[in-house]
Amino acid sequence: MVVMFTLPYFVPIGVTRLLVMGAYLAIFAMSWDMMSGYTGYISFGHPFLIGVASYVTAILCYRGAFQPPHIILPLYITIPLGIAAAVGAGMLFFLPSMRVRGPYFSLISLAYMEILYRLIIVVRSDYTGGDRGLPNLPSVVTGAIPNYYLAFGLMFIIGMGLWFVTRSDVGIGLGAIRMDEDMVEASGIDTYKFKLFAFLLSAIVAGIGGAFYTHYLASLGPRRLFSTTFPFDIIIASVIGGMGTITGPIYGAFFLTIVLEYLRPYLFGQWRLFAYTLLALLVLIYKPKGLYGIAQDIRNYFSRIRRRKVSE
Amino acid sequence: MTKLLEVQNITKKFGGLTALNRVSFHLEEGEVLGLIGPNGSGKTTLFNIIMGDLFPDYGKVFFKGDDISKLPPHQRVRKGIARTYQVPRPFKEMTVFEGVRVAALSPSIIGCLNREAMVHGPEIRKLLEEIGLVERLSMYPDELTMGDLRRVELARALVTKPRIVLLDEIFAGLTVAEIEEIDKLLKRKVKEEGLDFVIISHDLKALSPLVSRVMVINFGQLIAEGSFDQVINDEKVKEVYLG
Numbered sequence: 001m002v003v004m005f006t007l008p009y010f011v012p013i014g015v016t017r018l019l020v021m022g023a024y025l026a027i028f029a030m031s032w033d034m035m036s037g038y039t040g041y042i043s044f045g046h047p048f049l050i051g052v053a054s055y056v057t058a059i060l061c062y063r064g065a066f067q068p069p070h071i072i073l074p075l076y077i078t079i080p081l082g083i084a085a086a087v088g089a090g091m092l093f094f095l096p097s098m099r100v101r102g103p104y105f106s107l108i109s110l111a112y113m114e115i116l117y118r119l120i121i122v123v124r125s126d127y128t129g130g131d132r133g134l135p136n137l138p139s140v141v142t143g144a145i146p147n148y149y150l151a152f153g154l155m156f157i158i159g160m161g162l163w164f165v166t167r168s169d170v171g172i173g174l175g176a177i178r179m180d181e182d183m184v185e186a187s188g189i190d191t192y193k194f195k196l197f198a199f200l201l202s203a204i205v206a207g208i209g210g211a212f213y214t215h216y217l218a219s220l221g222p223r224r225l226f227s228t229t230f231p232f233d234i235i236i237a238s239v240i241g242g243m244g245t246i247t248g249p250i251y252g253a254f255f256l257t258i259v260l261e262y263l264r265p266y267l268f269g270q271w272r273l274f275a276y277t278l279l280a281l282l283v284l285i286y287k288p289k290g291l292y293g294i295a296q297d298i299r300n301y302f303s304r305i306r307r308r309k310v311s312e
Numbered sequence: 313m314t315k316l317l318e319v320q321n322i323t324k325k326f327g328g329l330t331a332l333n334r335v336s337f338h339l340e341e342g343e344v345l346g347l348i349g350p351n352g353s354g355k356t357t358l359f360n361i362i363m364g365d366l367f368p369d370y371g372k373v374f375f376k377g378d379d380i381s382k383l384p385p386h387q388r389v390r391k392g393i394a395r396t397y398q399v400p401r402p403f404k405e406m407t408v409f410e411g412v413r414v415a416a417l418s419p420s421i422i423g424c425l426n427r428e429a430m431v432h433g434p435e436i437r438k439l440l441e442e443i444g445l446v447e448r449l450s451m452y453p454d455e456l457t458m459g460d461l462r463r464v465e466l467a468r469a470l471v472t473k474p475r476i477v478l479l480d481e482i483f484a485g486l487t488v489a490e491i492e493e494i495d496k497l498l499k500r501k502v503k504e505e506g507l508d509f510v511i512i513s514h515d516l517k518a519l520s521p522l523v524s525r526v527m528v529i530n531f532g533q534l535i536a537e538g539s540f541d542q543v544i545n546d547e548k549v550k551e552v553y554l555g
Contacts, residue, residue, distance in 0.1 A: 169429065176411075180403060182365065185385045186397075187389065187415035188386050191386070193421065
């Protein structure tokens with residue numbers, strides 16, 4: 001904790017910026033984990049939720065030159081509206097698709113992301129900025145260090161909240177749904193209600209992450225937001241960190257961000273993608289609980305040693 | 313006597329195959345009903361329809377006089393019907409205790425957030441003790457024998473506090489000693505707690521001391537009904553079973 005609080009004063013500003021990116025990726029990965037890691041409904045279209053929040057908050061506060069006069073709202077109104085929009089859009093579009101399972105759900109979620117991308121380019125590009133996106137957006141706080149605290153604060157609050165939820169009986173119910181949904185239903189539990197709750201939390205977190213991330217970057221580019229690598233970054237961060245653990249995706253996000261950054265000089269373009277997909281595959285095969293699982297093993301190992309010493 | 317469970321004219325077709333053809337029966341309070349028939353005769357399909365895992369093409373299911381034909385499975389469980397599955401389906405990454413506890417979770421999200429279980433830990437423990445799983449509490453399903461897996465199924469069904477339990481092949485793959493144990497347990501449940509059972513089984517010997525009535529089903533149709541002795545001496549039943 002102390003290390004995290006004082007870290008930005010010791011490390012160069014580039015590293016601080018990198019950690020901020022890591023924190024936002026962690027937020028997205030936790031959002032994904034809440035929905036997909038716990039219930040087993042694997043979403044390929046998380047940028048859909050993130051995108052709705054980003055665009056709503058960006059359009060409402062944009063002071064650009066090319067759009068017709070419209071109301072410009074301050075950030076403390078636009079960000080909550082963006083989050084609410086993410087939740088609303090999520091309910092409207094994702095919930096019907098929760099009725100199909102397995103790969104069908106994944107494909108539908110991917111389709112939603114693509115549809116949103118096309119809509120943004122085609123419909124009222126005077127508002128959305130079309131393919132070029134929206135530049136020069138206002139920021140919540142300026143400078144690397146305040147942004148570091150903002151991102152880490154959000155990450156902590158979200159992490160604690162989701163941790164509380166998933167360590168309660170809700171987490172047990174959701175985990176059981178991932179293993180055998182019909183069996184949970186046959187145990188007298190309304191699986192739809194549980195999935196809805198998990199989804200709602202996931203959408204809120206994706207909305208928070210999306211809105212704040214957009215204002216951190218101070219610009220919005222649809223090509224980056226809706227590129228197919230973005231949802232896979234989120235998924236791979238969760239997988240490497242450990243699905244269905246909430247804390248795991250935080251480790252995974254930082255691991256991915258930092259390792260990728262330092263690998264940059266050695267591995268170019270597509271090779272980096274190849275490297276981390278391979279890594280995710282290996283993790284899935286050999287250590288399904290990822291970094292979280294490894295951390296647990298280490299903790300168990302030391303507690304066993306301690307116990308042995310005590311018994312001696 | 314009042315009808316606890318009533319099934320009226322259930323018809324279910326899978327493509328061109330008629331799995332159940334106008335099946336009607338009822339279960340009265342205090343009864344244990346045996347359901348027998350050759351493989352593929354529609355016994356499990358009938359259970360699926362009573363539980364709501366499948367919806368019939370035609371016909372209705374009543375429980376305590378209420379039409380439950382349109383309710384989803386979890387609501388039927390809350391009303392007091394539970395079942396076990398022919399092939400045990402434990403939660404693979406959960407221990408015996410955790411898996412049974414899933415069936416005891418509070419039905420509301422708020423209840424779950426406050427960790428308000430419907431049936432609490434000590435009570436679940438007592439039930440598992442009664443079923444003979446107390447040494448297996450923290451074991452995972454892949455470490456269990458068939459007998460234990462069937463017991464876990466039974467525990468999961470009983471922890472929902474049912475009024476009727478549908479047991480699908482509860483005796484299959486068990487040793488003689490295990491069958492006797494489960495027979496004894498079920499008898500006690502009937503006598504002391506007044507539970508009713510519908511039991512599918514191929515093992516007529518295990519069934520005979522338990523049931524008060526037996527139904528025989530073949531190609532989706534009821535062909536005989538009556539006391540155990542009546543049914544096994546029935547000409548039609550002999551024909552179906554012995555060819």
